[in-house]
Amino acid sequence: MEYMKAIAVMGPGDVRLVDDVPKPVLGDYEALVQIHACGFCNGTDMQIIQGTGGDLGNHVSCYPTVLGHEGAGEVVAVGRKVRHIHVGERWIHPNLYPDVGNGYKKTHGSMAQFGMVSDNQAMLEDGFSEKDFPWVKQHRFPDTMSYVDAGVLLSLAESHSAAVNFGVTEGTEVLIYGSGPMGMSLSLFCGLLGGHVTQIDKIQERLDMSKRIAGTEFTINSSEEDVDAALKGKKFDVAIDIVGSTDILYEASRHLKPGGKVGSMGVLRNNDLMVDTSRLQDNTSLHMLNFPYGEYAVMDETLALIQAGKVNPKDFYSHVLPYGQIREAMELVQSKKALKVILTMED
Structure with missing residues (x-):
């Protein structure tokens, strides 16, 4: 052997x-x-x-x-x-x-x-x-x-498929919690699909990178700003948790339009698995995507975007x-x- x-x-x-x-x-x-x-x-x-x-x-x-x-x-x-x-x-x-x-x-x-x-x-x-x-x-x-x-490459295709699965299209207002590599790439693909992205993180350097790399339109540093005050009552079609926290799911729900969607993309930890649906805003839905779905279905398209210069793997x-x-x-x-x-x- x-x-x-x-x-x-x-x-x-x-x-x-x-x-x-x-x-x-x-x-x-x-x-x-x-x-x-x-x-x-x-x-x-x-x-x-x-x-x-x-x-x-x-x-x-x-x-x-x-x-x-x-x-x-x-x-x-x-x-x-x-x-x-x-x-x-x-x-x-x-x-x-x-x-x-x-x-x-x-x-x-x-x-x-x-x-x-x-x-x-x-x-x-x-x-x-x-x-x-x-x-x-x-x-x-x-x-x-x-x-x-x-x-x-797989991470990029996972973010690409997530943007598709969460229903981002032309004009969709998207709120993303987290600006690590997945958050930034998700912001990029949401933008490529025509969405308008607001991103929240505690690290200013990453938020600045997201603006530069992904073209994120608006960012909030939650370690320095009050999120509610910064949003000024703005509501979103989709609000996505990349961090992996039920508390973020509840908060994200508050910022949705009627009929809006909370996307759970971050992997929930073993001490934070129970979602209390009573804490989600009424007339909103919860879309679970803790594991990638359809990432290989969009892989050829992801590669085409890379070859066209619209996505650069080195940025991530x-x-x-x-x-x-x-x-x-x-x-x-x-x-x-x-x-x-x-x-x-x-x-």
């Missing part, structure tokens, strides 16, 4: 670079991907490490788990029945089987030296159905895009570190010194 390096969460608060994770063994319809970079998700990855992600309980294998869902790499080998994936192609979201081996489980498992994608088209041609696919969430990206830039990450510095990456994210960190696997 061959082994590879990977970032594994051994238990709450215990994350480390290990070197005893079994290297994937290809099945007939699978392709082996050498992973070069993986985005560190400020929300999901951090909560898996800390053991605080309540809504993640149904999706996360028990510890120890190989981390990472924003991986990007190059196909280096293919199974004997693979026909539509080729050596040299670049793919995002390489995956591992739930039982990785040697005691490890996986949380997608892209923070490793190798992962796999599956030739689902060939499987359909050979009589299999979609329920037989090992993985569905995967996508090829252009050779012209660097692996580091591709480490933020601030640090690039080797996998071995996972602790430094965590500290940068927790201290808000990093917008987003991309981790690179070095031989």
Whole structure:
């Protein structure tokens, strides 16, 4: 058996670079991907490490788990029945089987030296159905895009799909709580869809970045301003929580027009899972989107916007570190010194 390096969460608060994770063994319809970079998700990855992600309980294998869902790499080998994936192609979201081996489980498992994608088209041609696919969430990206830039591609598509799912169209008035990488990219895609965005955060530097990068029309620094006073009674069609807090959902509801929508996009923590609907404003709705929906359906459109120069992946990450510095990456994210960190696997 061959082994590879990977970032594994051994238990709450215990994350480390290990070197005893079994290297994937290809099945007939699978392709082996050498992973070069993986985005560190400020929300999901951090909560898996800390053991605080309540809504993640149904999706996360028990510890120890190989981390990472924003991986990007190059196909280096293919199974004997693979026909539509080729050596040299670049793919995002390489995956591992739930039982990785040697005691490890996986949380997608892209923070490793190798992962796999599956030739689902060939499987359909050979009589299999979609329920037989090992993985569905995967996508090829252009050779012209660097692996580091591709480490933020999934996040961009998730924000793009969220703007679509929340119903943002021409003229929609949008209020966004949070101006991290997801908040900024959501603001950008809402603007590209014709929405008018107001954004709230406690860090002025990030609000300034959002104006510059996403074209956010109006910002409020909630550490220095009273939000109600700053809004001056303005009401919105959609108000979206990126932070992950039921208190924000209640506050956001107060700022909606009749029939407006609260969007819950931030992952709720395990001590903050119950939504008291009596605290939501009457004649408003709650749209739960704590997990991405339809992000791969908009991936080609997201790539087209990148290629057209309307979206620049480099705007949405601030640090690039080797996998071995996972602790430094965590500290940068927790201290808000990093917008987003991309981790690179070095031989």
